[in-house]
Amino acid sequence: MKNHERFIVISVFAVLVFAWLGFLLHTSPRFAGSGWGAVFGIAGAVLMLIPLGYVFVKRIPFLKERIxxxxxxxxxxxxxxxxxxxGxxxxxxxxxxxxxxxxxxALTAAMLLxxxxxxxxRYLTPFVNVDMKDKLLLLQTARGDLDHAWGLMEKAAAGKKGLPPEASLTAGMVSLGLLTAPDNSAGQVxxxxxxxxxxxxxxxxxxxxxxxFSGMLTLHIIVxxxxxxxxxxxxISGIYFGLRWLS
Structure with missing residues (x-):
């Protein structure tokens, strides 16, 4: 999804998440049963039924093959x-x-969840997957460099039998960008x-x-x-009580 599309979705999502708190400031007991309330309700219900199309196309091979x-x-x-x-x-x-x-x-809570x-x-899982692939490749390279540096250290002068006492401090300062990487093999290792x-x-x-995220997907489906x-x-309850009111 492009950046401007992501911005639109996140903006509407933010409005939705905070709008339900409006009951703290405003309540309209009669709006849901009014004409405009019915229009919003029916439009919202129809729009929230449309997402089932993606589920059917993705999960049903017959539809997926043709559509x-x-x-x-x-x-x-x-x-x-x-x-x-x-919706x-x-x-x-x-x-x-x-x-x-x-x-x-219960319906409102389930809808928000x-x-x-x-x-x-939609927006966090792709970042995690991409970042994981990059770090796995980087880890393979780093391990190769570590093996190479370890081999060089073993071949170093006879006086260097282990890491110098200041190696950990040096490594920490290097990681913070306060020092450049040391030239000696032990420090590099x-x-x-x-x-x-x-x-x-x-x-x-x-x-x-x-x-x-796998558990979140399961929760998303169940909810x-x-x-x-x-x-x-x-x-059904709206139709039932609506007909009773008309009668």
Whole structure:
């Protein structure tokens, strides 16, 4: 997704995340059942049903084979994101900041959780994956340099049997940019070893984040299923009580 598109999505997302707090300042008990309230509610519900198209195209081979040739999955994903987040914003306006019924509260909470988890997965997961690949390549190079420097140190003069006492301090100052890398083999080994250790720690952290994002994807799917079930229940209850009111 291009930078300006990302900016638009993040901006609408920020409005959505903070808009639900409007009930602290404003409440309109009658808006949800009014004509304009119904317009916002129906429009929001329709827009939030459209994201299912991406799920069907991606998961059903029959549809993927025929539709993806004309409209790419990336385009479907963009539609999935835009309609989902705009639909959620319209649905939040539909509430009029009136959170009274358990069904309405649960539906709003599920909707916000689906949007938040989806945005996190869309924008943070790619950065983690790319950064992981770069660091794995860098780690291979660093290990090769470390092996080479270690071999040079073993072949050094007979008086150099180990690392000098100041090696750790030198390596730390080099890592902070206060000194340039020392010329002696022991110092080079120390700097490279600390660099390899830092990369390995960073990679382990990224692996932990990948497992966390995998759990986030599972949560996104489960909460989405719950959200659509609550949405159907909300629509049915609205029709039922609406017909009773008309009668």
């Amino acid at each position: 993806a040739k004309h409209v790419s999955l990336q385009t479907w994903l963009s539609i999935h994101i835009y309609t989902g987040i705009v 959620a914003l319209l649905a939040l306006i539909h509430t009029g900041h009136k959170f009274v019924s358990p069904l309405g509260i 689906v949007v938040v988890s989806g945005i996190v997965l 120390t700097v490279l070893a600390e660099g390899v250790a830092d990369l390995e720690y960073s990679i382990r952290t990224h692996e932990l984040l990948k497992r966390w 989405s299923i719950a959200f659509y079930a609550l949405l159907v229940a909300h629509i």
